[in-house]
Amino acid sequence: MGFFSSNKRNDSATEHTTETPLVQRFQSFLDKLNARAKEMYDELQTDAQGVADADTDPFKRSFLQFKAGMIAQFTAIIQKGSSVYQEEVAPKASAEEFMILSQLFNNWHVGVLNMMTTSFDQVIERDLEKEYAEIMKAYEHYKHQFHCRQCGGKLEIQTFYFIATYVSCSYCRTQNTFDPGTKVRRIEHLARPLAELRCRPLYQRHQEHRKQFGPKSASASYKEYAQALIREMNGILPGLETQHQHFYDRLVSEYERFDYFE
Ligand SMILES: [Zn+2]
Secondary structure, rough: OOOOOOOOOOOOHHOOOOOOOHHHHHHHHHHHHHHHHHHHHHHHHHHHHHHHOOOOOOOOHHHHHHHHHHHHHOOOOOOOHHHHHHHHHHHOOOOHHEEEEEEEHHHHHHHHHHHHHOOOOOOOOOHHHHHHHHHHHHHHHHHHOOOOOOOOOOOOOOOOOOOOEEEEOOOOOOOOEEEOOOOHOOOOHHHHHHHHHOOHHHHHHHHHHHHHHHHOOOOHHHHHHHHHHHHHHHHOOOOOOOHHHHHHHHHHHHHHHHHHOO
């Protein structure tokens, strides 16, 4: 579709005012493109973080795909404006109009480019190992200052309790609530993605094997990966070994059920 669908030549009578039909039409064309870019930019300010957080892949592949898609849309808007300016507007402009049009175009171009390059600035991509270290630090701190509310005796915590737990005092038998808090509780949601991140090399080795020899032959390397994953999860969340074993069983049975029949 051409920019000048109602093609009307721009004549010399309008050349002495800055608001010639050509300038007006190009301005309103750029405004429309700008509104589209702005709409995308505003949506990203509220939605992009959610997309990043919802992506439990430690390598954020679906988030990165989403980001690449949005950047491509910004790029398409910039290309549209540029090609209309260069191919349809600039060749028809008088010298006077050209001064104005090039200024309009440059301002618009800088504005959209700026939206594109800053639209993901507010998004924080998680560093799982760092989050884990911070949680464990908070946990150790809480654990070391945990004393009996009755006699003040120091209560020794042997197991990793990431949710509120009753602990009885070894001196006076009083029941105390050991509650390391919401920050530490986040470890429940961190265990799987962190374990996946740590087992990434094994997963890649499995993928390569599978590409070469097919899913059935790669089943042993998948189990090896899944076992390593469970070991990591047990290390991160001790006390949940039974649940982790169920998770392992599910992973393996899903692999066998679906992946053999590709
Ligand atoms: Zn006590």
